[in-house]
Amino acid sequence: MTDTTKLAANTAAIAAKDAVNGLAAESRTTILDAMRSISKNADELKDCHTVDGDWGNEIDAKATYEAEVRLIDRLGALLADVERMSEAMRGAAVIADAAGKEISSLKSALSTQQPGTLPYPIDLTEVLFDVLSLMLWDTGPIAHVLRAGGADIKKRAEDEQAHVLHWLIQLALQHGPAWRERALTSINEIRAATQKTPEVPA
Structure with missing residues (x-):
């Protein structure tokens, strides 16, 4: 692989990682904004239709409030999934970097062959x-x-x-x-x- 090819491959890998990290960050922001908005609406709905936390006959308003609470819970679970995905990608990037360094180290060791030794290929020929x-x-x-x-x-x-x-x-x-x-x-x-x-x- 030429230096130009290596540079292109490394650039593509970095771009892909940044894209995934950017997507995760964007998704996290969108979900948090939605949770804040729905939570605000739910609080306003509750303040408007309850007296000391009692919904009384406001059955429809109570159902809407409970639906919004459930939606917030689902969005919270989705946010946790996004966090896990982001963490998994960071872990994969660390493993890939370590593997790349190990391969480079092996190739370097083979290129600096000592007298009285023979180069041994990394792949089974x-x-x-x-x-x-x-x-x-x-x-x-x-x-x-x-x-x-x-x-x-x-x-x-x-x-x-x-x-x-x-x-x-x-x-x-x-x-x-x-x-x-x-x-x-x-x-x-x-x-x-x-x-x-x-x-x-x-």
Whole structure:
């Protein structure tokens, strides 16, 4: 991604966040204004049609007042929903920012490669998948050949698999799709040197 593309993406993300925050603030203001207006009307209605809080025969006025009170309650619940939406968006923005910083940190770490190390991709590539999906019955015979060639590998399945995968991953990072050919070449060279031919799957 170019710097221009990154800038455009960041600008769009900021604009989207501001739009959502602006919408939430506008909705909050509208709801509060409506609640104040209805509350004022309800108070005036009650003052006009009650005596010491008694509605007497003012049944219609009382029903209107109670309807306005219920509407205020519903608007209060709606306001709470708007607040929750706004809070959720702020939380999502914090998580997105943290994830972006973590990815940038990983990319920076990979770009400053230390001597004696190999760059490891963040995403699982097809080549690495081929290596990492090898099973014990694949790595075991290879470990036997490597041990015969002098590699210090303990005679435990987990040690054999770890050693072989470590070796094959390095080949995959160095040679890409040609890792299998490179591995077989090395295995055949060890076989020839040790005069041992354990069966190794192609």
